[in-house]
Amino acid sequence: MSAPNRIGLTVLDYRGGKSTLCAGCGHNAISERIIDAVYELGIEPERVAKLSGIGCSSKSPAYFLGRSHAFNGLHGRMPSLATGAVLANRRLLALGVSGDGDTASIGIGQFVHLVRRNLPILYVVEDNGVYGLTKGQFSATADTGSRLKTGAVNPLPPIDLCALAIQLGATFVGRSFSGDKRQLSAMLQAAISHRGTAVLDVISPCVTFNDHEGSTKSYAWMKDHDQPLQELGFVPAYADIAVEYPPGTALEVKLHDGSRLTLRKLEEDYDPRDRARAMQRLLVPAKAGEVLTGVLYVDPEAPTYLDTLGLVEEPLATLPEERVRPGREVLGRIVGELR
Amino acid sequence: MSAPNRIGLTVLDYRGGKSTLCAGCGHNAISERIIDAVYELGIEPERVAKLSGIGCSSKSPAYFLGRSHAFNGLHGRMPSLATGAVLANRRLLALGVSGDGDTASIGIGQFVHLVRRNLPILYVVEDNGVYGLTKGQFSATADTGSRLKTGAVNPLPPIDLCALAIQLGATFVGRSFSGDKRQLSAMLQAAISHRGTAVLDVISPCVTFNDHEGSTKSYAWMKDHDQPLQELGFVPAYADIAVEYPPGTALEVKLHDGSRLTLRKLEEDYDPRDRARAMQRLLVPAKAGEVLTGVLYVDPEAPTYLDTLGLVEEPLATLPEERVRPGREVLGRIVGELR
Amino acid sequence: MQRAPIVNDFAIRVATANGSGSQSSNTVLLRALFQMGIPVSGKNLFPSNIAGLPTWYTIRLSRRGYVARKREVDLLVAMNPATVAEDVAALRPGAAVLYDAPLRPAAPPAGLTTYALPFDALAAAACPEARLRKLVKNMCYVGALAWLLAVELEEVERAIARQFSAKPKARELNLAAARAGFEGARASLVKEDPFRAERMDANLGELIVDGNTAAAAGALFGGVTVLAWYPITPSSSLAEALIGYLGEHRLAPDGKATYAVMQAEDELAALGAVIGAGWAGARAMTATSGPGISLMSEFAGLGYFAEIPAVIWDVQRVGPSTGLPTRTAQGDLLSTAFLSHGDTRQVLLLPGTVEECFELGWRAFDLAEELQTPVFVLSDLDLGMNNWTAAPFTYPDGPMRRGKVLGKEELDRLGGFARYRDADGDGVGWRTLPGTPHPAAAYFTRGTGHDETSAYSEDPEVFERNLARLSRKLDRARELLPAPLLEGPGAKVGILACGSSHHAVVECRDQLREERGLETDYLRVRAWPFAAAVREFVEAHERVYVVDQNRDGQLAALLTLDLPPGLVPRVRSLAHLDGLPLDARTVTELLLAREDQP
Amino acid sequence: MQRAPIVNDFAIRVATANGSGSQSSNTVLLRALFQMGIPVSGKNLFPSNIAGLPTWYTIRLSRRGYVARKREVDLLVAMNPATVAEDVAALRPGAAVLYDAPLRPAAPPAGLTTYALPFDALAAAACPEARLRKLVKNMCYVGALAWLLAVELEEVERAIARQFSAKPKARELNLAAARAGFEGARASLVKEDPFRAERMDANLGELIVDGNTAAAAGALFGGVTVLAWYPITPSSSLAEALIGYLGEHRLAPDGKATYAVMQAEDELAALGAVIGAGWAGARAMTATSGPGISLMSEFAGLGYFAEIPAVIWDVQRVGPSTGLPTRTAQGDLLSTAFLSHGDTRQVLLLPGTVEECFELGWRAFDLAEELQTPVFVLSDLDLGMNNWTAAPFTYPDGPMRRGKVLGKEELDRLGGFARYRDADGDGVGWRTLPGTPHPAAAYFTRGTGHDETSAYSEDPEVFERNLARLSRKLDRARELLPAPLLEGPGAKVGILACGSSHHAVVECRDQLREERGLETDYLRVRAWPFAAAVREFVEAHERVYVVDQNRDGQLAALLTLDLPPGLVPRVRSLAHLDGLPLDARTVTELLLAREDQP
């Protein structure tokens, strides 16, 4: 049993039900990392709202954070559910889990508009390039030329959700791999600490339908083609740790809540605060089939949808009656205007 | 009455019904340019299929090309209708007309996937930054900070449909202005001659709801902020005209059908065949409020959805029965396999 | 041929072009009559475009207080060259027409009284600035009508002052134009028609308001906290009125909003956000019309099955498909009652008056939260966008009823809970809100099969039991929903209707009584699933005519499905749909045709 | 206690875990029995996940040819530790169980015959490679059953050879495993149960096929040219089977495709593409299930109103909402019949057998094009995904009927046409296809109000007339759609059903006759709107029981709405939904409970 965290809870308090996903499914590993991250950050599980669409990935919220409310909604429509929930209660920490089919195929419209609004949410796409739950058809993130087990070849270009998000003005965009514990943990913690929309595209192999030769979302492919941009570190706001790097070799991004994301550069001139460069880098792959991972873009201070709407600090859902139902004199005034 | 074109039709043969849009609406000017372009190209109007969504813009196909079939479908769903129509009959020249609400708000999902497939279609967005037909609410292309007549200010960032299309791998992307006859005519002709998806975002002021001070989609704004990248020219495949420019001042792009798009450079280092540079240029506006117009990106030879699907040359819709209903022996074989 | 005066019992139709500013003139005329204490109603018949196409506005004066559309026009004001010929041709003998002089109708039918006035010249005299003349020309006909019909000019002036209270210059110009019209008429016309307005004492304390504004005000007092919407005629003005009220009355002292308004990217997202917000405890609503309802189907099913409170206003217009976006219908009753695949049933509220639009505006939230299910309020274009006189709105009769929600304290006491357990025998479980700081507060909401604790389950019995509970829940709701209103009893023949049909039915019953001696009882249903009183009404009558503003008799269909089969033979459907607000004569004719059938 | 042998009249249930390869074993067992000429049917009860959760497969042998699910299990094969306790507990005395030795049930109910076999050891012996053993372990129980039930081992071997025809190594391993199971059973078990398989002469020339494959084959022969689809259980296998057939049988000599398959981004786009393609003249279809149908609502209304041919297969699963994606239901009847807002009505085809899935697979295109409207074919998971024996498919009985289309030549002759004119009095207008090279060919298709020439119109009368024609069109279609099938007549009591309920009803009627002496007539409807024969059936019977696999009695509701009100009191709804394929006993019990009611 693990040590209690900042608020006195152990990792057990962050666990969920037993997974019904296939053994070895990347999604299971992501669930573990989410548990770790929320535990590490010392967040009350009751503050978290888990939201998901439909798919194997979207089922996974049942397998972590059992003390958090969850809404496993409709295929491709998690963003709107999440938006409503966050507007109703801005104190919730919204954790959206989706799949590549759920987001890039049926859900791309809601994804675009969620990003545009910069809703405070961690939006994780568990990306395996196929529709796992319906038995392995290509999704819209499948790479051109990748193959199904049946031999079918994908002729269409993939949607790069990270590039798309950056183009749309997303304020925190990262890509990771379910098998990269360290990177994914740090990225999740930073993304949770971000104040606006954090989009994480996490390559998460489907061992049953897309982990064979010819797949570009397999464990083997990722082993060979994962191209991390940085070594990520994360220092939570409550910890007062100084991290030293030789000058020029690292970047530190201070997030809105005071926590710090440290990026030891692996690729020299990459600065995740430069939107145009990020786009450029994503458009022009350095080598064939490379899967660029790391924090691709971050703008820690951009106004969120809550700022835009100018909401009161308290959750709207539980404002007392006297704050949401105007008095009789107001009705009198309204009626007077209509006379 | 105008001269007969290549196939002996006059401009009158390309006209439609009387417009019921507001006098001065940008959409009316675009209709005129479409008439010109199809007339100039000498295309049989019967070959054209007009497709549209819902909105003032989407009504406009009733006001041009009266001899072409049209389908004024559902709000935001023109792309799927068009895809079906083109698959059914690949000889149709699909002319999609949409609005910024129709495309960037409700229709963004279908737009993304249409672009991804590179369906052969000219896709014109008549972009006025508002929902004209429902009386002037902001659409998703409205610029941050622009104002409605009521004084309401748009707090959200706009979706740049051109940048988005390029990011998604579109193969012909241009922006123009309903008031720029010359540019729009040439661009339309080139776009019609393109073999894949051609996305044109045409700023088209709504005189009734978005042509006031504070609007960034007004005639006045465009007068001050239109920033053309090139002077466009178009030489149809059937014409054998050589165009001479001093070296380095112009580019010529040969389209798949043999026609040529000539671009006299106004901005020196812009090359619309360079996807990464195009993205870059769109992300970093040279001056505040500039509206970059011109052919932003073109890839004349990219395979289309019809190539991807490997369709026969004839329209599927009218293949004779013997080509679409296999014979009794095939049924025998299928039945045999199930025995 | 001097005809007996017809006082306060006729209909004026004004024919203009859309976007020509006639809306203000017509409102001023309506208000002036209203201020004279005459029962009036106004119906706007406008095209689905923004400017230039024909528009007709009909004002009915009715001594007896009838506010349904009157099918026959008594006085036409012809201002639109595009329609003057057909507008005049449609008049019956005895009617009168006031036309813009250049539009002289070619061959008017016999028996019309005609008046011509040169409105351009009148406007020119009243308005020195040439470019503004077009805007005030229409106020000239208001002045002219005032003279013709003896509408008090002071009331016209008061109405103008009110209409343009924020724009002094426009006010002066319009005052001048009305006076010019009045003087022009006095100088050159000779009154020959019998129509006259005369002061009465109706309308005391009453309002003029459209149903959408009333619904918005209602929602404001319902404590709405989240509005997610996507524009669509004829519901946009509901959302926009609500946004106005919220901005005015729901900012905290520091200027922060106690509400969130999301202009969604489409209707799927709008209802998604409403359901997400309802799940998280907000009073959330959306407003839409037919096409939006279709798009909301999938979320509506989720709301039903996961039991999430939500309020959806459907301001109905004519379908199928895009149909006639600016015409009225009750065409979504059946498809909304069963909205979404599988065995889904939705709660419908059916306001019939603007007062009820206000009341259901707040009450819908109480019902949605008490029942934990989406509640659809089916208004229509006639009710929502036309101006009606109304009694002042009544403040909600008690505190907000927020349904069964367990907080931290209750959980401390109970130790835990099961979200979908029928703990109280009413089919409604207890819920918790996300964010409740208690380790046992969480549950996992889903649209898949679930047991009482909301755990995933494919067990056949568990599924069947849960679905049966949902069915029971809505059955029990019958008596919780707004009760049907009975007028009667005693007759053998019953009439059953809902929504805006009400106003035609009221008048139709008088016609039946006075013209045919046929007494009828009348039940107006205000919600579905129906209360027991609906069955009792059918039981108590030999035959029951069901009035529908749609092609297929959808209210009759809902009734047929709800009644014990033995009662179904008593049901007779009177369905009519042409996009115009229902008028009494049509109902009377349809009903008598059935009565007279062998 | 030696019991009389029970031959070819019992049900075997195999309990395994999803993804464990038991699907092949079960198919082999089913095929072996089929090859022995015994009427058999197989029902797969699987979870909505990919691997690891419990699955049950039930094979029924029925001398009398009943193929509905049998509620009682006679022989259980218990291979799943997670469910062995409850599986065994559910058995009735007299049943038998064969279990994997390590799973010995703790306290089996009295009266069971139990057999244990060490399947791991048997598999190990048969399969030297340890990592493949898991895959063949399930074939061992097939061999064991062969010995227990006297299934001919040669037929098992033939079935294995067929199943693994493309994979010689797997074939050998599985043959060995089956033999190992057979030998293991012979060596260590003593037959104590009464169940026996015995060769018969049924199945001659018959197929084993699921409804989705049959429908795909039908569509192939319907000349489908555009398939646009989005994956969803239980319809995906229909689209995937069709893709397979198209790739095999519909390539031109140069390898080019005479069809287009579009994997759409969602169901809205799928139906959008189908409607676009249908408009342009293709035979276009999609396949989906409940949630997809909800998402298609808006386009379905456009298709109805703009009159576009389209074929939509709805392989129904349990709703509401996501519900139980891997369980069967007839839950979309009502909402699909009225799919979309406004007065929309859709054509439903209701296949009840796999033969009909094939036939409607092609005929749906004829109907859609003749009627110019979307045609929904409502299959279900039981019909679509389970294996059924079937007569060989019949080649279409005539050329493709492509409806009223005017080409260049006709236009030359006619000069022009009006798209929505009821030229032939059947409510169906003539259309032209885009691309027709004639200056008068074009028309403007729209979802807004339109006149006969398809020009935009808000005219109330034009709208009413058009909507009335649409209504007439579907009324006239009643006799064009597949006719209901009557069994009878002569009895006082009628049963009415549709779709896969058929198989339970057939057996139920025998139960009623044999157990209670109750004679019934039976009408199986195969389309909505109903033919006149449906009304006549009700007229001819004192009471008509309507069988529904849903909670709310949706077929009964459609019937109630369609009948003259006077006949409605004869309708009695027997609705049942728990996600399992309907069994005869349930229907019999429900029916008798109503019969016996005072």
Ligand SMILES: Cc1ncc(C[n+]2csc(CCOP(=O)(O)OP(=O)(O)O)c2C)c(N)n1
């Ligand atoms: C409206 C609707 N359409 C289709 C489906 C069927 N469906 C369930 S999951 C899924 C795809 C899931 O793919 P993805 O999001 O990539 O998740 P994965 O299973 O790969 O993790 C589909 C198409 C559905 N549930 N709802």
Ligand SMILES: Cc1ncc(C[n+]2csc(CCOP(=O)(O)OP(=O)(O)O)c2C)c(N)n1
């Ligand atoms: C499903 C649906 N939702 C809403 C509407 C109402 N509606 C009609 S047009 C329109 C917006 C049109 O905006 P845009 O596409 O920008 O066209 P514009 O009128 O500005 O040219 C809306 C919301 C509709 N017709 N259908």
Ligand code: SF4
């Ligand atoms: S099918 Fe694929 S995505 Fe689904 S649980 Fe199994 S491995 Fe994971």
Ligand code: SF4
């Ligand atoms: S409202 Fe605006 S977009 Fe619509 S027709 Fe008028 S000017 Fe054009």
Ligand SMILES: [Mg+2]
């Ligand atoms: Mg996936």
Ligand SMILES: [Mg+2]
């Ligand atoms: Mg617009």
